Structures are given as structure tokens and as C-alpha cells.
Amino acid sequence: MQHRSRSIEQGSAWRPWRRLAEAFAVIVGLAVLSPAHADKPYQYYVVGNPADASSSQPPREPSALLMGGGPDVDAAFQWMIARAGGGDFVVIRATGTDAYNPYIYAMGGVDSVETLIIPSRGAANDPFVIDRISKAEALFIAGGDQADYINFWKGTGVEQAINGLIARRVPIGGTSAGLAVLGQFDFAALNGTVYSDDALSNPYNKRMTIDRGFITAPGLDFVITDAHLDTRDRMGRLVGFLARIVQDGWSGMTRGIGVDVETALAVAGTSATRLGTGSVYFLQTNGLPQVCQPGTPLTYRNVGVQRLSGSGRFDLLNWRGYGGATTNYNLSAEGGLLYSTQPGGAIY
Incomplete structure (x- = not known):
């Protein structure tokens, strides 16, 4: 009895410490900022299995x-997870936290979720950072400031690693600033943001910084993208971006995709579907602008718009919706003012 009593007392004495150790092990398993990386130019967090995993299925068609x-669209992440084949889901950003890790991991279907905070060109050329991105089965670029992404990542190992993922058909996604760098052309925001009124009144104002030659996600050739389209009234500046691209001779024809908040566009091959609660707008240029000069209000007539608001499909190759999926109208900038052919003149 004495022996058993001592055993019980010893177990009781050690139980709080054992529970603390078990809790600590769980925390470490859920989110790790490795001490080995503490003096590195990046930050790294992982939830789930930190070992490298492989997709359980070969990549299907290119996807973005x-x-x-x-607010993030749960169905959009679930769509990406389904294409990751149970592998490692990697989030990259220049600032911020690892808040996506528990959010995505809780959805299930992935081996791990990793966040890399990459705030400099040195970090973007670090072998560990390049390795973790290169081994991703899904990659998501978080919101923030797209000027950081272009200044810190363009022309670095990070860009090469992302292009490697695109080449092997790993799904690539982004939100807000992360969305802004997915097209062939990007609003770089190198001098801060630009508002629609400013873009239309002077398409060459100092904040109209447009970039090219960074990554191009599948299906986004000749495309410039914009987010928060409805809540921040960005249709006018998207028309301004299109005008600048063709006026400057970067492309004889260019296209724009504007996405509302709480909305996502899922691209599989050349077929795109809408997820979430808002609309997606597909714009296409119609020749050169009538007037697009520094210090002069923009005149650019008959930019085609197709609004996808329901569950239909949009073909990015032929640039058209099928089966009545879209509402079609034209926008025209006249002397810096934006007009629409929709009933009542609505531009959205």
C-alpha cells in the first residue's frame, strides 16, 4: 500500500508538469518560429507536419x-486545398503574421500550412526561403503592399521559385496586394495608391506606377488585376491602367480583371468561376485611347465590360462568358469622366 501510495503521490506531483509539457508540444506542433531562424532575414511559421510532403495526385491543369x-472566402481556400493533393500549403508575405496558418489548417486536407514573411531582397534570396516555396503544393500571396512584393521579390530567388511552381502547375493564389501582382501587368503602387478620379484626370500622374515582367499566373497573359473594386470605387483607375498599357506600347490589346471584396475568381486552365458574394469584372481594350497624355484628362471610348455575378463560367482564352453568365456593357472615359451604357449609367 505504501508503494502504491507513493506512486499515486508521485503521479499527482508530476501530472501538472506533464500536462504543461504536452500542451507545449501541441503548441510547437501547431505554430513554430524555429530558433534556428531567429537571426535570419525572414520569419518562418508552420502548423502541421514540418517535413516535406508530396501531392497525392499529379497536378491537373494550371490553376490560379x-x-x-x-473577409476571406472559405470556399476559395477549399478550392485551392483540393488542388494541393494533401501536400504543403505555403503563404508568403512581406509583413504581417502567421494568421493564415491555423485558419487554413483547420479546413483539413493539407499536410501542413507554412507562412514565410519575406521583408527584403536578402530574405528573398535566402536558400531556405527558396527551398520552402519550391516544395509547395499550393502557394498563396497574402495582402499587404504590392510595392514591397515588387521591390523585395522581383528578380530574386523567390520569383524564380514561384515561376517554377507555375511551370509544374501548382495552384497559385493571392488576395488584395497579392492579387495585384498575379497578372502580366501590375499596378505597382511604388508611390502609394491611386484613386479613380486621379487616374482619369491625369493617367500619367506620379502614382500611376505600372510594372511588368514579374510573375504571371495561369490564364492572366495580357491582364492587369485589381481588388476591392466595389468598396473602393476602383473601376475608373482600372480603365486608366488599361489606357496606359496600350498607349505606352506594352501591348496592342490588354485586359483587366476587377474583383469585389468577399469574392474570388477560381481559374482552372482557361475556365474561370466566381466564388463568394460579389462580382468579377472582365474588361478589354478597344484600340488606342483617343486622348491619353500627361496632365490631360483621359478620353477612352468603348472599353468592353463583362460582369460575372452568378455561377456561370467565363472563358479566359476567348474572353467571354457562356450561357448568359455575364452582363455586358461598355465604359467610356470622356474628358476624365466615366460613362456607362448600362441603364441608368451604372459603371458597376
């Missing part, structure tokens, strides 16, 4: 996810 900012 464009999220318009605001």
Missing part, C-alpha cells in the same frame, strides 16, 4: 485564385 480582399 484571385481574391478581391476583405
Whole structure:
């Protein structure tokens, strides 16, 4: 009895410490900022299995996810997870936290979720950072400031690693600033944001910084993207971006995709579907602008718009919706003012 009593007392004495150790092990398993990385130019967090995993299925057609900012769309992440084949889901950003890790991991279907905070060109050329991105089965670029992404990541190992993922058909996604860098052309925001009125009144104002030559996600050739389209009234500046691209001779024809908040566009091959609560707008240029000069209000007539608001499909290759999926109208900038052919003149 004495022996048993001592055993019980010893177990009681050690139980709080054992529970503390078990809790600590769970925490470490859920989110790790490795001490080995503490003095590195990046930050790294992982939830789930930190070992490298492989997809359980070969990549299907090239795929991309464009999220318009605001509250995240659960169905959009679930769509990406389904294409990751149970592998490692990697989130990259220049600032912020690992808040996506528990959110995505709780959805299930992935081996791990990793966040890399990459705030400099040195970090973007670090072998560990490049390795973790290169081994992803899904990659998501978080919101923030797209100027950081272009300044810190363009022309670095990070860009090469992302292009490697695109080449092997790993799903690529982004929201807000992350969406802004997915097209062939990007609003770089190198001098801060630009508002629609400013873009239309002077398409060459100092905040109209447009970039090219960074990554191009599948289906987004000749495309410039914009997020928060409805809540921040960005249709006018998207028309301004299109005008600048063709006026400057970057492309004889260009296209724009604007995504509302709480909305995502899921691209599989050349077929795109809408997820979430808002609309997605597909714009296409119609020749050169009538007037697009520094210090002069923009005149650019008959930019075609197709609004996808329901569950239909949009073909990015032929740039058209099928089966009545879209509402079609034209926008025209006249002397810096935006007009629509929709009933009542609505531009959205």
C-alpha cells in the first residue's frame, strides 16, 4: 500500500508538469518560429507536419485564385486545398503574421500550412526561403503592399521559385496586394495608391506606377488585376491602367480583371468561376485611347465590360462568358469622366 501510495503521490506531483509539457508540444506542433531562424532575414511559421510532403495526385491543369480582399472566402481556400493533393500549403508575405496558418489548417486536407514573411531582397534570396516555396503544393500571396512584393521579390530567388511552381502547375493564389501582382501587368503602387478620379484626370500622374515582367499566373497573359473594386470605387483607375498599357506600347490589346471584396475568381486552365458574394469584372481594350497624355484628362471610348455575378463560367482564352453568365456593357472615359451604357449609367 505504501508503494502504491507513493506512486499515486508521485503521479499527482508530476501530472501538472506533464500536462504543461504536452500542451507545449501541441503548441510547437501547431505554430513554430524555429530558433534556428531567429537571426535570419525572414520569419518562418508552420502548423502541421514540418517535413516535406508530396501531392497525392499529379497536378491537373494550371490553376490560379484571385481574391478581391476583405473577409476571406472559405470556399476559395477549399478550392485551392483540393488542388494541393494533401501536400504543403505555403503563404508568403512581406509583413504581417502567421494568421493564415491555423485558419487554413483547420479546413483539413493539407499536410501542413507554412507562412514565410519575406521583408527584403536578402530574405528573398535566402536558400531556405527558396527551398520552402519550391516544395509547395499550393502557394498563396497574402495582402499587404504590392510595392514591397515588387521591390523585395522581383528578380530574386523567390520569383524564380514561384515561376517554377507555375511551370509544374501548382495552384497559385493571392488576395488584395497579392492579387495585384498575379497578372502580366501590375499596378505597382511604388508611390502609394491611386484613386479613380486621379487616374482619369491625369493617367500619367506620379502614382500611376505600372510594372511588368514579374510573375504571371495561369490564364492572366495580357491582364492587369485589381481588388476591392466595389468598396473602393476602383473601376475608373482600372480603365486608366488599361489606357496606359496600350498607349505606352506594352501591348496592342490588354485586359483587366476587377474583383469585389468577399469574392474570388477560381481559374482552372482557361475556365474561370466566381466564388463568394460579389462580382468579377472582365474588361478589354478597344484600340488606342483617343486622348491619353500627361496632365490631360483621359478620353477612352468603348472599353468592353463583362460582369460575372452568378455561377456561370467565363472563358479566359476567348474572353467571354457562356450561357448568359455575364452582363455586358461598355465604359467610356470622356474628358476624365466615366460613362456607362448600362441603364441608368451604372459603371458597376
